[in-house]
Amino acid sequence: METGTTAKRAAVYEANTPERAWHTLPVDEVARVFEVNPDRGLTDADAILRRERFGPNALGQTKSRSALAIIVAQFKSLIVVLLVAATILAFVLGEHIEAVAILVVILLNAAVGFLTEWRAERALTALEKQSVATAHVQRDGEKHQVEASELVPGDVVFLDAGARVPADGRIIECVRLQVEEAALTGESVPVTKAVDTVPDAAAPLGERADMVYLGTAVTDGRGRFLVTATGMQTEVGHIGTMIDEAGGRATPLERKLTQLGHLLVFAVLALCAVIVLAGWARGHGFLDILKVGISLAIAAVPDSQPS
Numbered sequence: 001m002e003t004g005t006t007a008k009r010a011a012v013y014e015a016n017t018p019e020r021a022w023h024t025l026p027v028d029e030v031a032r033v034f035e036v037n038p039d040r041g042l043t044d045a046d047a048i049l050r051r052e053r054f055g056p057n058a059l060g061q062t063k064s065r066s067a068l069a070i071i072v073a074q075f076k077s078l079i080v081v082l083l084v085a086a087t088i089l090a091f092v093l094g095e096h097i098e099a100v101a102i103l104v105v106i107l108l109n110a111a112v113g114f115l116t117e118w119r120a121e122r123a124l125t126a127l128e129k130q131s132v133a134t135a136h137v138q139r140d141g142e143k144h145q146v147e148a149s150e151l152v153p154g155d156v157v158f159l160d161a162g163a164r165v166p167a168d169g170r171i172i173e174c175v176r177l178q179v180e181e182a183a184l185t186g187e188s189v190p191v192t193k194a195v196d197t198v199p200d201a202a203a204p205l206g207e208r209a210d211m212v213y214l215g216t217a218v219t220d221g222r223g224r225f226l227v228t229a230t231g232m233q234t235e236v237g238h239i240g241t242m243i244d245e246a247g248g249r250a251t252p253l254e255r256k257l258t259q260l261g262h263l264l265v266f267a268v269l270a271l272c273a274v275i276v277l278a279g280w281a282r283g284h285g286f287l288d289i290l291k292v293g294i295s296l297a298i299a300a301v302p303d304s305q306p307s
Contacts, residue, residue, distance in 0.1 A: 021201040022228045023208040027172045030226055034154035038172045038226060041138030041156040050152035057151040057167055057230035059237055070117050074110035078265050086294050093291060135166040138224070155227040161220050165212045167227045168234040171195055174223030181206060181216045184235060190219045205235060272296055 022030055031038050042050070074080070083106050090099035135148045136158040143158065148166040151157065157166060159177065171177070171193055178190040185206035194209045205213065212225050214234040231237055272293040279289035 020228070022170045023198045023203065023211045024201050025170070026197055027170065027195060027226070030170045030228065031172075034226065034228075036154045036156065036226065038156055038224075040141040042152070042154050043140055047139065047150070047152050047155065050154060051150060054152055054230060054233075056149040058149050059232060059234075059240060067114075067118065070114055071110070073117070074113045077261070079261055080106060080109070082265055082269075089290075089294060093287060093294075095291065095294075098295075136160075151227055151230055153227050153230060157225055157227060159212070159218050159223045159225065161218055161222065163218045165214055165216045165218065165225075168213050168229040169211070169225035169227040171210050171212060171223055171225045174221060176221035177218065177223040178220040179212055179216050180219050181213065183215050184213055184239075193221075193223065268296075 025033075027038065036042055075084070083102055087099050087102045087106070090096075090102065133148060134145055135151055137144055137146050137151065138156040138158070139146075151167050155167075156172070157169065159165065159174075165179065172195065174193050174195060177193040179193055180188070180190045182188050185204070187206055191206065191209065193212065196210060198208050198210055200207075205211075214236045229235075229237075232241060275296065276286075276289050276293040279292065280286050
């Protein structure tokens with residue numbers, strides 16, 4: 001008997017995968033997979049066992065950088081180092097106007113880079129705010145208010161106008177239910193929900209009228225849904241994971257631009273060295289020809305070239 005129960009629980013756990021197209025399945029089939037009676041919900045004992053298996057319904061902490069780390073990163077570019085060196089040398093040679101001009105360009109470039117990356121970091125941390133504090137759930141045939149973090153796959157959750165959806169799930173009952181899903185789809189117009197299945201397994205999120213997703217907001221009506229995914233297994237969780245993983249990797253274009261930037265820096269330095277040495281050999285003053293070399297280096301380097 002225990003073996004049969006264990007096998008059933010394993011089937012439920014295996015079912016809770018992001019690849020399952022829950023929107024294509026009728027309500028009774030989804031309920032059968034999760035071994036739950038939609039009219040009564042899970043028992044408290046079953047909910048405890050599933051929470052031990054799936055963990056809390058919470059989004060993981062994304063890897064974020066401090067503002068100081070982002071600022072420092074703006075000055076790690078080889079080209080920026082070259083421009084900083086040119087600025088210091090210009091100050092030493094008394095070319096204060098030229099030095100200030102270069103410094104202004106460096107600071108402006110750093111400011112633009114900082115703002116761009118800071119907004120990306122804020123997008124990551126904003127995902128963590130999509131979680132919901134409490135939820136109304138049906139357990140043992142009765143309605144209870146619980147911490148949203150305690151929800152598990154198979155729970156039956158109530159929705160009312162003004163509430164935020166606490167997990168991903170398949171709608172099992174609704175009356176004039178409308179949900180605003182701009183956080184996921186970018187569409188500001190609320191979506192009218194229904195119980196009927198959506199046969200297209202590849203349908204985008206905005207067209208899955210029989211599903212609701214974590215972090216979206218109920219604008220009208222009421223309903224109930226059966227939780228199919230919690231925590232990092234939700235659609236919002238997947239987005240956070242992809243952004244977090246992509247944040248530390250350079251794109252192919254960025255890698256090519258980095259190689260181009262390094263090549264350009266070395267070529268400019270070599271050319272300027274040749275010009276300075278040739279001019280000095282022909283009798284020009286070393287400081288005068290050095291100023292010419294610095295000017296050529298600054299003119300040849302594109303300040304916004306990533307490296």
